[in-house]
Amino acid sequence: MPDTPATPDLPPTFDLEYAPAPESSSVVSIADSYSLFIGGAWVEPRSGRSFTTTNPATEEGLAEVAEADADDVDDAVGAARAALDEWSAWSGRDRAKVLYRVARVIQERARELAVLETIDGGKPIKESRDVDVPLAAAHFFYYAGWADKLGYAFPGRRPRPVGVAGQIIPWNFPLLMASWKLAPALAAGNTVVLKPAETTPLTALVLAEILQEAGLPDGAVNIVTGAGETGAALVAHPGVDKIAFTGSTEVGKHIQRELAARDTRLTLELGGKAANIVFEDAAIDQAVEGVVNGIYFNQGHVCCAGSRLLVQESIADAFLDKLKRRLDTLRVGDPLDKNTDVGAINSLAQLDKIEELVAAGVAEGAEMYQPQCALPERGWFHRPTLFTGVSLSHRIAREEIFGPVLSVLTFRTAEEAVTKANNTPYGLSAGVWTEKGSRILWMADRLKAGVVWANTFNRFDPTSPFGGFRESGFGREGGRHGLEPYVELEDLVAT
Template sequence: MFKASWAYDEAPESTNHIQLKNKYDLYIDGKFTKPVKGQYFDTIDPSTNEKIASVAEATSEDIDKAVEAAKKAFVGWSKLSGKERGKYIFRIARLIQERAREFAVIESLDGGKPIRESRDLDIPLAANHFFYYAGWADKLTYAFPNRSPKPIGVVGQIIPWNFPLLMAAWKLAPALATGNTIVLKPAETTPLTALKLAEIIQESGLPKGVVNIVTGAGETGAAIVNHPNIDKIAFTGSTNVGKYIQKAIAGTHKKLTLELGGKGANIIFDDAAIDQAVEGIINAIFFNQGHVCCAGSRLFVQESVAKLVIDKLKNRMETLIVGNPLDKNTDIGAINSKKQLQTIENYIKIGLNEGGEIYQADCKLPIKGNWCAPTLFLNVSQSHRIVQEEIFGPVLAIQTFRTIDEVIEKANNTPYGLSAGVWTQNGAKIFHLTQKLKAGVVWANTFNKFDATSPFGGTKESGFGREGGLHGLKPYVKFD
């Protein structure tokens, strides 16, 4: 009914300013090092499925070397004054800012996310995290008064593919500020920005071995998790892998923080600012193609405004631009990998078989690459699998509700507990819900907002431990 008629010409961000090697080695002990077994894998551009570069596959022998380097480096790094540690972290933050444009382009190339997001969100936030924790490095005794915080030792960090550089920053910055040394593994589909970060770390003059970046898939991750000389594991990823890790380190001395899956409830009351709530729904589920652990993937709309909200939502979806991640006008980019696309398509099939009513935006999808149109499922209930399980894609399950108690019960009726959103212009209602909803973060009249000063993390099967803010220091220190 309100079809846009003015089609914007292509506005691609240029790629001629980026520097990428054909082949990337492991960053161990301050040097790029060939993998012991000499194996490499391809990292591909999910918008075309073409190869970008070869990346080393680290085996347990390489992990031994990395952990050894980190252990050696710990002696000096942990004794360095907080002020000196802070200087290095500040330097890394500034170098990321200086090369923000290059990072943004590589992030979109390797991961498929729209350049608008990598440019405006991923990269600036990553720099912010380093700046923020650099500031804490010499103030740890104020963060934990009278408790003399000490670093834990060698930390193994395993990060996901949805926000590659940002998740690296979330993990590295607090660990460095508190004096730990690190072995970090980026996800196998998106290793490039972490490897570019390794170059920056090298350039920053950070003492060798303090940060080691090793690439590889699940087996590489398992080698880190099971390594006897690692003192702490920090993992962000799926709940299944999280459970595996918890089992694997049971009975060892290793500390653990997990940030896992979610099935966030986004709740729209009839007294909400409806138009902004619709925008909030879009942002909650279609941000980063829905590859967001805290995505608002379960929508609850109060029945009296359900038709209005759904009509407006469908209408708004028509103006979303799906396509080339490097185009500045792209709203929704490529699905991160073939495998993930299969997972999403499988869930869409399940939804249809379960009798859900599907609605997809009428948008042209590119032929090459991995793409999924923004999708809604109507007429579903808590008993549907697409409502219960994390899809990790642009697929929203919509239910209606009548009363506050009903929606609280349904919102909490999930093994997950990472995020939730509440939309109402009634302040009292907001406070009532924020107390009752079992979720690590509850947004009111907004969604998917992140800040370096704000702690983030889950409850229930969404994990434990916090990243960001003062709380984010705690998992990386021990007390006498």
């Protein structure tokens, strides 16, 4: 009888772990203190006050930043008004040259800006590097192309600048939001007073240096830092011709009430509670990645985040199994580590809000799932969270959490999916996952959302308009539509 062949030695098993891959912070030089940028110069605040901006991943103070009061805002608006005649008189070609230079300098300083954005805001470096900074440059490139073609943007009309624009931006995409607002306003010949969020002012202040380097006239862009009182002073100033605000729905409503009796233009890009809708014929693995990107990108600090997952009942169990396994692979930790998927929550106040709503989800009977990952000992972090057994009446299905928390509901028919998706006061975005093009078009026609993504999510392009309906605001940013809030249109008289 032949000998039984020996069992071959099996290769040893290894518990593979990512080695740390931190991005160096040496490319960034953060000053001890920052002043206001008014009239092309750095000036101390009349208020004499300042606040500390903090690294949310370490809870360490980064710099003292000037806090503008109503007198400082008045100075900034005056500087913008004084610069308006000069900047608006420049030819579109010459304005375009400045915007092109801004875009190129952003590209040249991309690594510095990405690291600074991550240190100041807590988002993963790979997102700052691959999304925020390239898109910021792309917006300046795009609107530079429109600067000498405004007549083609509005055929048969003569566009002229609105005047002085007050722009208030949020803390989730500081550099990108500044670029979204500044580029079309400047392309159309307006001057600007920009108010960045108090927790993330640093990249806006670097952008002031870039604008100077690019040759923008003094006073064409002024930057006043501060908290809610500074923004309120800008909104209340009678010398402002246009207000553009991105932020919470509550503050947006207050601004709209403030401006109701005034002849001041207004655009609002507010909160959202987007539905990501997955049909049974969708490419499941692709849809899982889209759902993860839709809600856990930038720690869920995204107004158009897909915070509600609607999955067709026939595939719900299999889909959720895959989704939970994918959550287990997400890496939470140091935002400067290139392997990190979920960085730090922007502030302690925001972390408290997230934890309050997560606790409400548990108390109301939803089933919570979180990967068992270790969180850093310092800093403000929250595990990626998924809730099943959610009903439309739960707070986590109705309120904007603005954090890495996903609520899962099921549906049987497309009609039911539309009904559940539209059962919200918001109307900013939605996502549809299916192989049927006709179904995508049918859904997009019925979903009450300003943006509907098909088989993808959180895709942005400067050529495409973005904005919402209902409590998500009004007006559009991006594309030709993004120019419209910044121009007065006169009819051309036929001769």
